[in-house]
Amino acid sequence: MTRPTFITRPLLRNLAWFAVAFALLVIVFGAFVRLSNAGLSCPDWPTCYGKLTWPKHDHEIEAANAAFPERAVESHKAWREQVHRFLAGGLILTTFTLAAFAVLRRREFGSLAGVLVGASVLIVFQALLGMWTVTWKLKPVVVMAHLLGGLSTFSLLSYVALRLSLAPFGRVDTAALRRLVVVGLVLVALQIALGGWTSANYAALACGTDFPTCAGQWWPATDFREAFVLWRGIGVNYEGGVLDADARTAIQLSHRIGALLVFGHLLGVVAAAWRRGFGRWALAVLAALLLQIALGVSNVLLGLPLPVATAHNAGAALLLLVLVGLLVRLRPAPSPLAG
Incomplete structure (x- = not known):
């Protein structure tokens, strides 16, 4: 049995605004990471010195320094970079969920389903840019593209949330x-x-x-x-x-x-x-x-x-x-x- 539209639309609208707020958090935290010179504080990707989190204890730091002699551990910076990656992963899952929901109800949500699919594709490329930012050592064109990708994703999600919230002037x-x-x-x-x-x-x-x-x-x-x-x-x-x-x-x-x-x-x-x-x-x-x-x-x-x-x-x-x-x-x- 098909659910009534009045149930699915508010749910998608609320999830869309959550995604907008989440995207803003990722953008702002990413700026904090970059501007605090922590962009290369984890020399590998997606792990940080080979760990899912980051080296925190003395023996972990010692092992990380031995494994990555070109980049001494700075724990006060490494956590920023890895937390940013965790947040970005959460945003990817949120965007995928939105897109799946809209595609399943595409007769009701029309072109918005395509917008969310586009946002999903973009955010995957954004993850690649995040990887290249590290592996290509803050290459300026990649850093610039990473910022543009983040704000483009934010704009697409905002467009969906606003379309579900604002009536047209007509x-x-x-x-x-x-x-x-x-x-x-x-x-x-x-x-x-x-x-x-x-x-x-x-x-x-x-x-x-x-x-x-x-x-x-x-x-x-x-x-x-x-x-x-x-x-x-x-x-x-x-x-x-x-x-x-x-x-x-x-x-x-x-x-x-x-x-x-x-x-x-x-x-x-x-x-x-x-x-x-x-x-x-x-x-x-x-x-x-x-x-x-x-x-x-x-x-x-x-x-x-x-x-x-x-x-x-x-x-x-x-x-x-x-x-x-x-x-x-x-x-x-x-x-x-x-x-």
């Missing part, structure tokens, strides 16, 4: 605003990629603690050619970065210019949403945008404190969530799930 005169929001999402994604590249190349403080100028100048010496070489081969240890000061400065300036472009466009989204009667959504986008800008500037002025730098990653996820929510609210035709 008007056809919002097409221009929808296009503005889509462009905004693309710009934010590009800016996140630039942020990941900045972090992976240890360029966050390339200008020192100077803002809005950089090292006392509006345009100091830069090397954009070296700054954006994506592939430098395998076997290099990128911990601490390999670029010189001019290349790191070029990356930092690019991130600042990108932030200015995103800020200008999203102010346009806020104004357009406000004019079309989406005042609450306009304020939500504005609040998330200003928070993210404030966190980014604070990172520079305060010298990249770990709590602020970690919160900057959470702010990116919040901005994506609000923009995806506005996009879902603007869809012009009623969804089969909306009734």
Whole structure:
């Protein structure tokens, strides 16, 4: 006997929001691991010094140091990396459960089943990126892709949760605003990629603690050619970065210019949403945008404190969530799930 829709839909919606919260936790904890320089604290994968957990006792540490002489055990960092892996594994299981549930009820959940299958495929690739982050020793392009993959998974899960929670606006005169929001999402994604590249190349403080100028100048010496070489081969240890000061400065300036472009466009989204009667959504986008800008500037002025730098990653996820929510609210035709 088929279960009534009113039972399955709330269950999937609640599980979807749980997955969104879980994905945010994985993203923030992953940022904490990376920014606390713990990304290579377990030199192997998926184990940590050959253990399911990590070396904690003196005899375990001694054995691990003998087995991995190239990387001395730092237990205060190793637990962070391995716990992050456990959390990522939990998110994979949660996403698979959601996808299986939606596929089984695909007549009711329609295209959302395909979105969740896509999220499941993406999260498997995300796990591979996590492995390559370790085995390729923090290769910047992999670290950047890992961040993008995590936030893309978060966005897909958010889209599902929001589709199950928000009714469509139902008007056809919002097409221009929808296009503005889509462009905004693309710009934010590009800016996140630039942020990941900045972090992976240890360029966050390339200008020192100077803002809005950089090292006392509006345009100091830069090397954009070296700054954006994506592939430098395998076997290099990128911990601490390999670029010189001019290349790191070029990356930092690019991130600042990108932030200015995103800020200008999203102010346009806020104004357009406000004019079309989406005042609450306009304020939500504005609040998330200003928070993210404030966190980014604070990172520079305060010298990249770990709590602020970690919160900057959470702010990116919040901005994506609000923009995806506005996009879902603007869809012009009623969804089969909306009734």
